[in-house]
Amino acid sequence: SKLFYRQDRDTIMQFLDSCIAKPDEIHRWELRKVRKNGGMIWARETARVVYDNDNNPSIFIVCEDFSDTHLLSEQLTYQASHDVLTGLINRREFELRLNRVLETCRMLQTDHALCCLDLDQFKVINDACGHIAGDELLRQISHILKKRIRKRDTLARLGGDEFGILMEHCNIEQANKVANDILREIEQYRFEWDKHVYGIGVSIGLVPVNESLPNITEALREADAACYAAKEAGRNRVHLYSEHDIELARMHGEIQWISRINWRIIILSSTANPLSQ
Numbered sequence: 001s002k003l004f005y006r007q008d009r010d011t012i013m014q015f016l017d018s019c020i021a022k023p024d025e026i027h028r029w030e031l032r033k034v035r036k037n038g039g040m041i042w043a044r045e046t047a048r049v050v051y052d053n054d055n056n057p058s059i060f061i062v063c064e065d066f067s068d069t070h071l072l073s074e075q076l077t078y079q080a081s082h083d084v085l086t087g088l089i090n091r092r093e094f095e096l097r098l099n100r101v102l103e104t105c106r107m108l109q110t111d112h113a114l115c116c117l118d119l120d121q122f123k124v125i126n127d128a129c130g131h132i133a134g135d136e137l138l139r140q141i142s143h144i145l146k147k148r149i150r151k152r153d154t155l156a157r158l159g160g161d162e163f164g165i166l167m168e169h170c171n172i173e174q175a176n177k178v179a180n181d182i183l184r185e186i187e188q189y190r191f192e193w194d195k196h197v198y199g200i201g202v203s204i205g206l207v208p209v210n211e212s213l214p215n216i217t218e219a220l221r222e223a224d225a226a227c228y229a230a231k232e233a234g235r236n237r238v239h240l241y242s243e244h245d246i247e248l249a250r251m252h253g254e255i256q257w258i259s260r261i262n263w264r265i266i267i268l269s270s271t272a273n274p275l276s277q
Contacts, residue, residue: 003033015047019059023049030070033063042070083157085135086142094156094164098209098216101168105211112209113175115165116223117145117182120201120235122161125191133193137200144189148182164223172208172240179204179238187236201236203227208241225249 008031015029027047032040047061081093089097101112119141126134138161145155145163154166167175183202191198205226213219222241228249230239239245 008032016059019047019049020057023057030066041065042067086139086157088142088146088163089154089156091156091158091164094154094158094166095216095220097154098166098219101166101209102213102216102219105209105213109211110169111171113167113170113172114207114209114219114223115167115175115179116158116205116207116220116227117163117165118203118227118231119161119186120203120231121198122200125193125198125200129193129196129198136193137191140189140191141186141200144185145182148178148185166209172206175206175208176238176240179206183236183238203230203235204238205230205245206238206240222246 011031015027015031019027025048028045029047030042030044033043035041042065044064044066045061046064047059049057050060051057081089083090098114104110105112122134122137125137138157142155142157142163145165149155149165149167152168153170154164154168156164156166158164165178167178170178183204186200186202189200191200205223205228207219207222207226209219213222222245225245225248226239226241229242229245230237232248233239
């Protein structure tokens with residue numbers, strides 16, 4: 001029994017009982033084992049019942065060390081669900097967790113909250129100090145955010161300087177308090193780089209997550225719209241979602257596209273007939 005990893009001893013006994021219960025089958029499992037020096041390996045085992053000349057049963061086990069393969073698999077799984085820069089979960093994993101919470105809402109009618117956070121003045125610092133400084137700023141902000149949320153909450157880097165927080169089993173009043181605590185913390189924070197000190201703010205969009213939300217697309221759409229409304233209202237503030245926010249964000253998007261189209265028309269007009277200039 002000294003070969004078995006302490007937390008796996010009950011599991012191995014269940015495996016062995018299964019072998020005895022079905023002696024004609026070949027059984028396979030994976031578990032941890034202890035090295036002579038106290039280290040740990042992952043072992044892939046194949047087992048079946050064999051009989052001696054007196055028809056007494058024994059369990060014959062072939063063991064293969066696949067620790068390297070298991071470690072690589074864990075690394076790939078981690079990389080697929082986490083942001084390389086900050087170590088936070090990425091957008092894909094965040095959306096999976098948000099979807100699970102929405103399914104729970106529909107079954108149990110529970111209350112949760114979703115935050116979309118967008119750093120103010122990040123581009124200014126990133127352009128002035130360079131991408132290395134920008135990356136370090138994002139890592140430091142990630143650390144601040146992690147300290148301000150509960151263990152059961154989910155914090156993610158959604159992309160660029162945008163973060164998401166999913167507060168499970170949290171009503172909107174509690175979520176609003178947490179969001180404002182984060183706001184004050186980041187407002188007081190100072191980023192030091194190359195003998196210069198920079199202040200930074202954050203715009204936060206807050207959305208209640210309950211059975212009324214049809215899907216994650218709508219949840220994220222509302223959170224983005226609330227975040228945009230926070231920026232439009234003067235930045236560095238928390239904005240609780242309202243139906244007007246979607247229209248505000250849509251109009252902003254249309255204005256941006258009109259500007260791009262007009263700019264393209266001007267460019268095309270100036271290059272269409274160079275001889276006329």
